[in-house]
Amino acid sequence: MHTVAILALDDVVPFDLAAPMQVFDWTRLPDGRSPYRVRLCAESPEVRTDGLVLRVDRGLDALEDADTIIVPGRSEENGPPSDGVLAALRQAAAAGTRIASVCVGAFVLAEAGLLDGLRATTHWMAAAELARRHPRIEVQPDVLYVDNGQILTSAGAAAGLDMCLHMIRRDLGSAVAAHAARMCVVPLEREGGQAQFIVHEHPPVPRGSDLEPVLEWIEDHLADEVTLGAMAARSGMSERTFSRRFREQTGTTPLQWLLRARVRRAQYLLENSDHTVERIAQQAGFGSPTAFRERFRRVVGTTPYAYRSAFHGKPAAPANRA
Template sequence: MHCVAILVLDDVVPFDMAAPMQAFDWTRLPDGRRPYRVRLCAESPEVRTEGLALRIDRGLEALESADTIIVPGRSEEHGPPSERVLAALRRAAGAGTRIASVCVGAFVLAEAGLLDGLRATTHWIAAAELARRHPRVEVQPDVLYVDNGQILTSAGAAAGLDMCLHMIRRDLGSAVAAHAARMCVVPLEREGGQAQFIVHERPPVPRGSDLEPLLEWMEDNLGGEVTLGAMAARAGMSERTFSRRFREQTGTTPLQWLLRARVRRAQYLLENGDHSVERIARQAGFGSPTAFRERFRRVVGTTPYAYRAAFHGKPAAPAARA
């Protein structure tokens, strides 16, 4: 039987903890047997969170016998996890244990150094902070989950459930995973690369950054041709120095920042107007409708037409009179 250990830290997010418990507890083999044994473990016997006090029977030693470790999200108010927790995760990773995080649990894995050099995701609202604190992590803020093989990360609680179903499918096949999904009353079809459907209103940059005037100029000129050379010249730097400084301050490259700003402009136009996709492509600076459709789908995870159908804000029709 495969042992799944859920590491419960102080101020754990209950929903982030419940998602993997539900997914693995509901899994059954065709003959009715349970393939997973779920265990909660913690550094101390009692863990407190908002409105709850949890008694945990197993300590960190339970991680040593686990086949999979799940790290749910937790509040940042308690600061980084203890060195005992980080060391236990490093030992488990060194032994080949599969380790996954839900939502901002990715910060714990990053603190342990388990995400260095890897792709990772977290809730979109925390993605910029994860990239800022851990520049060696390739943060992908717009996907539901990322599977690196031994190490996995997911966005919010719902995406954590998607990730767990993905692991079940990887372990036991699609039929078993589909049954687990039905028991959890969720679809199995949401793949990891599907977008969170969130792009920041303004791609993040630290307040007071010397890049702010340049970023404002970039946003004012989204409809035109903004090249790396033009950005570097305006910043008074070489392209190489500018690219390095830009990534240090924003957690992404200049061209990726520009792409997300253009996508956000396109999202706004799709949500609030009735212009054609061809016109929106020009207004947002994509050059051609074909390039617009391809890049919009890559960032948002759906087509401009489907996005407009889902999010276009139209006034409700008046009620019919009797």
């Protein structure tokens, strides 16, 4: 039997804690047997969470013989996790234990050094902060979850459920995972694959950054051809210096920032206008409808037509199908 240890820290997010416990506990093999043993563990016997106090009867030693460890999200008001928690996670990782985080639980894995040199995700609102604090992590804010093999991270709480179903499918196959999804009344795979729907905010940049003028210029010229050389020249830096400083301050590259800015412009137009996909491709600077469809799907995880159908105030015309 595969043992799953859910690590509860003070101010743990209740849904982040409950979702993995439920999905693994409800998983059944075709003969009705339960393939997972779920354990809730913590550093101390009592864990505070959102006005509640949880009684936990297993300590950090429960991580030693776990096959999978799940670290739910938590409020950061209490500061970083203790040295004991970080040491237990490092020891488990060194032993080959599979370790996954839900939402901002990625910060705990990052503090333990388990995400260095890896791709990772977290809630989109915290992605820039994760990249700022831990520059050795390749933060991907626009996916539901990232599977590096031994180490996995997920975006928001619902994405944590997607990640758990993905692990069940890896362990036991699609049929068992599909049954677990039905028990939780969720789809095995959400439309959009592994991408979050990005909200209408500018890609993150620290306040008062010396990049703000060039970023404002980019936003004003999304419909034009914007090259790395043009961005660097606008900032008065060499391309190499501009790229390095840009990544240090935003956690991403200039061209990735530009792509996401264009996607955000396209999302706004898909939601708030009746413009054709062809016109939106031009307004957002994608060059051609084909390039627009391909890049939009790669970033958002669904087609422009499907996105408009889900978020537009009224049904999209069939002629706009992408």
